Amino acid sequence: MTDPILIADSIDVRFGDFQALSGFSLSVQPGTIHALIGPNGAGKTTLFNALTGARKPSGGRIVFDGHAVTRTSVHRRVHYGMSRSFQVTALFAALTVAENLRLAVQARYASEGWIFWRSPHRRHDIRDEVDALLAETFLTDRADTRTGDLSHGGQRSLEIGMALAGRPKLIFLDEPLAGMGIDDVHRTKGLIDSLRSRMAVLLIEHNMSVVLDISDRITVMAAGRKIAEDIPAKIRTDPAVRTAYLGSTA
Amino acid sequence: MHATERFPNLATAIVLAALVVLPFTVPATLASQIAIFATGALSVVLLLGAVGLLSFGQGLYLGVGAYVCGILVRDAGIGLIPALLVASLSGAVLAGLLGSVIVRRHGVYFVMLTLAFAQMGYFVVLAFKSVTGGENGLSGLPRQFDILGLSIADPLSMYGFMAGAFFLVFLLVQRVIASPFGSVLAAIRENEPRSEALGYPVARYKTAAVALAGGIAGLAGGLHVIFLGFVPPSDIELEMSQRLLVIALIGGIGSPGGALIGSAFYTIVSEALSEIWPRWMALIALLLIGLVLFLPGGLWSAGRRISALFERKIAHD
Numbered sequence: 001m002t003d004p005i006l007i008a009d010s011i012d013v014r015f016g017d018f019q020a021l022s023g024f025s026l027s028v029q030p031g032t033i034h035a036l037i038g039p040n041g042a043g044k045t046t047l048f049n050a051l052t053g054a055r056k057p058s059g060g061r062i063v064f065d066g067h068a069v070t071r072t073s074v075h076r077r078v079h080y081g082m083s084r085s086f087q088v089t090a091l092f093a094a095l096t097v098a099e100n101l102r103l104a105v106q107a108r109y110a111s112e113g114w115i116f117w118r119s120p121h122r123r124h125d126i127r128d129e130v131d132a133l134l135a136e137t138f139l140t141d142r143a144d145t146r147t148g149d150l151s152h153g154g155q156r157s158l159e160i161g162m163a164l165a166g167r168p169k170l171i172f173l174d175e176p177l178a179g180m181g182i183d184d185v186h187r188t189k190g191l192i193d194s195l196r197s198r199m200a201v202l203l204i205e206h207n208m209s210v211v212l213d214i215s216d217r218i219t220v221m222a223a224g225r226k227i228a229e230d231i232p233a234k235i236r237t238d239p240a241v242r243t244a245y246l247g248s249t250a
Numbered sequence: 251m252h253a254t255e256r257f258p259n260l261a262t263a264i265v266l267a268a269l270v271v272l273p274f275t276v277p278a279t280l281a282s283q284i285a286i287f288a289t290g291a292l293s294v295v296l297l298l299g300a301v302g303l304l305s306f307g308q309g310l311y312l313g314v315g316a317y318v319c320g321i322l323v324r325d326a327g328i329g330l331i332p333a334l335l336v337a338s339l340s341g342a343v344l345a346g347l348l349g350s351v352i353v354r355r356h357g358v359y360f361v362m363l364t365l366a367f368a369q370m371g372y373f374v375v376l377a378f379k380s381v382t383g384g385e386n387g388l389s390g391l392p393r394q395f396d397i398l399g400l401s402i403a404d405p406l407s408m409y410g411f412m413a414g415a416f417f418l419v420f421l422l423v424q425r426v427i428a429s430p431f432g433s434v435l436a437a438i439r440e441n442e443p444r445s446e447a448l449g450y451p452v453a454r455y456k457t458a459a460v461a462l463a464g465g466i467a468g469l470a471g472g473l474h475v476i477f478l479g480f481v482p483p484s485d486i487e488l489e490m491s492q493r494l495l496v497i498a499l500i501g502g503i504g505s506p507g508g509a510l511i512g513s514a515f516y517t518i519v520s521e522a523l524s525e526i527w528p529r530w531m532a533l534i535a536l537l538l539i540g541l542v543l544f545l546p547g548g549l550w551s552a553g554r555r556i557s558a559l560f561e562r563k564i565a566h567d
Contacts, residue, residue, distance in 0.1 A: 054447070078449030090447075092440040103437050106430060107449040114458075116431040123430075166449060 005030040005065055005170050005200045006051070012059035013043070013050050013224075020046045021057070021224045028170060033192065033201040035211045038221035044204045045087055047221070048172050051202075052084050053077050065169055079110065081169035085159040085176060087204070093148035097139055097158055100147055101130045104165030129165070137161035138187060153184040160191065170200045177207050189214060212236060261507040264553075265420055268510060269413045278405035280521060282477050285412035288513035290470035290490075291497040292416075292423050292506055293463035298495075299503035300427050301459045302439035303353075304361050307368030308494045311341035311464040313486020314371070315471030320388045320481035321381070330395040330402075334415075334472040341468020342461045349460030353453050356442075368491050375486050388481035395476070408477060415473055416510070419466055423506040426462070435459055467494070496534065500541060502548020511549045 004027035013021040021043045028034045036044045049055040051062060053074040062070045067080050092100050105126050106112050112123065121127065134140045137157040142150060150158065156176060163171050176192065177185050185207065193214045195201050205211050211218065211232070218235045220228040228241050235241055272281045290312050297303040319337035322328055328336075352363045375382045382388065394403040402411050426432050434455055437445045446452045475481045484490065493516070501512020516534070523530035545552055 052447070054443075073451075074446045075449045075451045078447070083449075084447060086444075086447075090441060090444045092437055092444065094440055095436065099433070103433060103445075104448050106433070112430050113434040113450060113455070114431055116426045116429040118430075119428060120430040120433050162448070 002030060004028055006202070007063045008047075008051060008060065009062070010060040011047070011050055011057045011062070013046050013055060014058050019224060021050065024060070024221075024224065024226060026219060026226070028200050028202055029217070030169070030200050031196055032216040033196055033203060033214055035203045035205060035215040035218045036221060037205070037208070037211060037218060038227075041223075042221040043224040044221055045174060046224075048084065048174055048202075048204065052082055052172055078107065078166055078168075081166075082172065083163045083166035083168035083170075084172035085163040085174055087174035087178070089152075089155045089159055091147045091155060091158060091162070093146075095147055096144050097147055097150060097154075098130055098134065098143040100158060101133050101161055101165055102126060104162040105129050105133070108166055133161045133165055136164070136191065153180045156180055157184070157188065160188065164195075168199055170202060171195065173201060173203045173205075175204055175206065177205055177210060185210070261505055262421070262424065265507050265510055266417065268514075269417060272413070272514070273406060273409050276518060278409045280517060282405070282409045282412045284510070284514045284517045285409065285416040286470055286473045286477060287493070287497055287517060288510040289412075289416045289419050289473060290467055290494045291501065291509040291513055292419050293466040293470070294494050294498035295501075295503050295506050295509050296423055296426070296466065297459060297463045298498065299505070299508075300432060300439065301435045301456060303456065303460070305364040305460075305463070306361055306488075306491050306495065307364035307371075308463065308467045309486060309488060309490030309492070310368040310371040311345050311467035312471035312474070312490055312494070313375070314344055315341045315468030316475045316481050316485040317375070317382055317388070317471075318468070319472030320391055320475045323476070324388065324391050330397060330476065334469060334476070337472030338465045338469035341471065342465030345464020345467075346457060346461035349457045349464070350453075353456035353460060365488075365491075368488055371486050372483075372488065375483055382483070383481070385483055387483045388475075389479075391475060391479050391481070393479050412473055412477065415469065419469065420506050420510070423466070427506070431455075431458075496538060498548075499538065500548055502550035504547050505550050508548050508550035511553075515549060 006028040008024065008026045011021050011024045024047060036047065038044055046055065050057045053069070053072060056071060060070070061068070064077065064080055064082060069077055069080065092103065102120065106120065134143050137160060139154060139157060139161065142154055147155065147158065156179065160173065160176055163173065173192065177188055180188060189210050192201060192203065203215070215232050218230065218232055219226055220235065220241050228235060228238050230238065272284065290308065293308050294305065297305050315337035318340045319333050322333040322336060323330065348367050352360060355363055376384055394401065400407070402408055434445070434450055437450065438452055438455060442452055471485055474485060497512040497516045498509060499512070500515055501508030501510065519534065520530060523533060541548060
């Protein structure tokens with residue numbers, strides 16, 4: 001077995017008196033799709049926030065690609081190769097779709113953002129990369145649309161595109177399919193499935209048929225703890241999982 | 251979006267034309283003041299328009315630039331240009347230092363910190379009376395300067411210098427807004443946590459913008475004392491911060507061209523009204539209320555709306 005790209009060891013997160021995550025451990029293998037499932041309030045997004053640095057854990061240790069990142073800032077983790085999409089769409093609404101992606105690509109070149117004496121459009125390599133991302137997220141004909149005017153499904157796709165622009169080693173996708181129409185779900189599922197060849201994927205998703213279909217490994221959470229972790233076929237039949245989660249929806 | 255950000259553009263031509271026409275429409279001394287306060291207002295346009303940071307304290311950096319420039323040309327005997335550069339640099343360094351602390355707070359706390367530091371500046375000036383002249387300010391500055399063999403003594407040559415300085419800063423601000431750096435500032439304005447999540451060190455970018463704006467305000471302060479021939483303590487009072495903010499809002503923060511229109515409007519109106527009615531500020535306040543309610547983009551956006559109407563008409567014909 002290769003070394004995990006991400007190791008989280010005994011992560012604790014508290015909100016006041018509420019223990020959102022207690023002693024949570026997780027490891028993600030490179031080149032795999034690893035899904036996190038569990039009922040609402042299980043702490044999935046909290047775990048994402050802790051792992052990506054948006055919320056510092058009160059206890060535990062996070063190692064990413066050989067770097068100890070437990071206390072590292074969000075932007076530094078991005079440069080190590082983490083990148084995320086958001087559950088609640090968080091885009092630059094007043095800017096165009098292409099400009100959103102351009103900003104995301106530009107962020108990877110640490111010095112480019114400090115250049116103040118010329119236009120951003122001189123960088124043809126960045127523009128080509130934006131074009132490729134537009135195509136990959138099915139947004140090419142929406143490139144000049146103001147992002148706030150994009151359909152919900154389009155915004156969800158752009159969320160994924162923004163995260164991909166960082167060329168991450170591990171991408172965190174928080175409910176990428178939520179609220180998408182059936183066609184978009186199908187296309188986006190194919191896109192996520194194809195990412196495996198380039199990066200590891202940590203996925204929060206409620207669409208069980210998709211999760212069971214594309215994941216290499218599934219971790220089931222409830223009330224801030226891990227209750228099971230296995231390959232999809234085993235998770236499907238795990239009695240504890242059925243009671244805690246699948247039972248309520250099946 | 252891209253069309254309006256192109257550089258140099260129509261706005262550049264309009265601003266240049268306005269600068270040329272200005273001394274033939276109003277007295278040259280008034281025109282100089284317009285150019286000086288327009289320069290100061292550019293620092294507000296940069297912060298509020300490009301990054302979305304509301305600073306109530308740009309007067310502090312203008313005041314620091316004023317005192318530094320005043321002391322340098324009076325006591326150190328260095329030339330006009332080096333004195334202005336050092337004045338600008340002092341504004342930038344101070345703003346960078348304070349900014350690195352202030353930018354870590356958001357919203358109303360950010361505003362309160364800018365206000366508190368600005369207020370502190372005034373009391374520092376009063377406390378160090380031997381250096382700053384206290385409430386009397388600094389007088390005895392030279393009234394004549396030479397740059398590259400050209401003499402600056404009469405009101406018109408003075409205006410030429412002030413207008414040139416404003417135009418350079420205007421070009422700089424325009425250039426910065428339409429650069430990769432400016433695009434990051436716009437991203438921070440639109441969605442700060444997302445910018446951080448993309449990998450931009452947001453606090454560092456905001457500090458850089460605050461320092462740049464401080465440098466611009468510092469330069470405006472230097473220009474003001476060169477024009478006046480003395481350093482008035484009012485340059486570092488809270489009222490100066492307020493004036494720069496009001497000018498920027500009247501002109502419109504969406505474009506650096508707004509600073510010039512706002513300054514022209516404010517300076518001319520205050521000059522005309524202060525002679526007939528000492529409470530003229532009340533009218534400025536009323537005007538500001540009207541603008542906020544009916545023309546949030548400021549006077550500059552009125553021009554843009556009219557030109558849009560005009561273009562539509564041409565398209566119809």
